[in-house]
Amino acid sequence: MIDIRKLHKSYHTEALSLHVLKGIDLSIEAGEYVSIMGASGSGKSTLLNILGILDTYDSGDYHLNGALIRNLSERQAAQYRNEMIGFVFQSFNLINFKNALENVALPLYYKKVSRKKRNIIAMEHLDRMGLKEWAHHLPNEMSGGQKQRVAIARAMISNPKVILADEPTGALDSKTTEEVMEVLTSLNNEGITTIIVTHERSVADATRRIIHLKDGMIEYETRKENGIHETIPSLNYSSL
Numbered sequence: 116m117i118d119i120r121k122l123h124k125s126y127h128t129e130a131l132s133l134h135v136l137k138g139i140d141l142s143i144e145a146g147e148y149v150s151i152m153g154a155s156g157s158g159k160s161t162l163l164n165i166l167g168i169l170d171t172y173d174s175g176d177y178h179l180n181g182a183l184i185r186n187l188s189e190r191q192a193a194q195y196r197n198e199m200i201g202f203v204f205q206s207f208n209l210i211n212f213k214n215a216l217e218n219v220a221l222p223l224y225y226k227k228v229s230r231k232k233r234n235i236i237a238m239e240h241l242d243r244m245g246l247k248e249w250a251h252h253l254p255n256e257m258s259g260g261q262k263q264r265v266a267i268a269r270a271m272i273s274n275p276k277v278i279l280a281d282e283p284t285g286a287l288d289s290k291t292t293e294e295v296m297e298v299l300t301s302l303n304n305e306g307i308t309t310i311i312v313t314h315e316r317s318v319a320d321a322t323r324r325i326i327h328l329k330d331g332m333i334e335y336e337t338r339k340e341n342g343i344h345e346t347i348p349s350l351n352y353s354s355l
């Protein structure tokens with residue numbers, strides 16, 4: 116599903132350039148449940164944004180579902196994103212003056228789906244998130260966990276193959292964190308490739324594979340065996 120080879124990315128500002136991703140090799144198969152951990156500034160969001168075609172990279176290559184993602188026009192990038200990817204953000208990114216239903220339906224508005232049809236589909240997605248009764252409430256009338264479930268419903272409405280979540284529980288308490296993780300786990304159980312950036316061990320432990328990022332490189336990864344995460348012995352440690 117995702118195949119990244121020798122990926123490099125720098126940010127350039129007037130004063131300096133910052134080498135943020137330093138040769139990432141990463142393959143993620145369809146249906147995998149993966150988290151990315153690492154200290155603040157290690158490049159997690161940059162990597163996730165590149166995976167989600169929200170940002171470009173400098174060298175290496177990135178194939179998504181077999182297609183080389185490089186030098187895409189804005190239109191092509193948007194098309195791949197729409198077909199393939201659902202995003203979930205730490206701060207929910209809901210529109211405050213639109214109710215839950217309207218927020219969830221918004222991607223279909225851009226696809227020119229009729230109002231009636233998009234509201235029916237949006238209601239189904241809210242219902243799956245246990246939020247049918249909240250359809251006509253504004254975001255500021257909802258708890259953090261509810262808002263994040265609205266955001267997940269919005270991400271799901273285009274039937275993406277991949278969910279990318281950047282610290283989706285970063286603004287939530289531990290109880291609502293569990294709620295949101297149950298939702299993400301159930302989506303993954305339905306076959307959606309799920310990739311979560313997180314600081315939280317409990318969140319990463321719910322996934323089946325943890326990628327540890329350090330200073331823009333993959334330091335090591337672990338996979339869950341019999342419910343416990345174990346370091347992969349085949350990794351090359353010579354660069355550490």
Ligand code: ADP
Nearest residue numbers: 126127133135154155156157158159160161162
């Ligand atoms: P993380 O998500 O792991 O905290 P990021 O990928 O957000 O890390 O950032 C990695 C590094 O790149 C940080 O030092 C950050 O300040 C820098 N950075 C991120 N985005 C930009 C940008 N748009 N312009 C310049 N520097 C950036």
Ligand code: MG
Nearest residue numbers: 159160161281
């Ligand atoms: Mg980040």
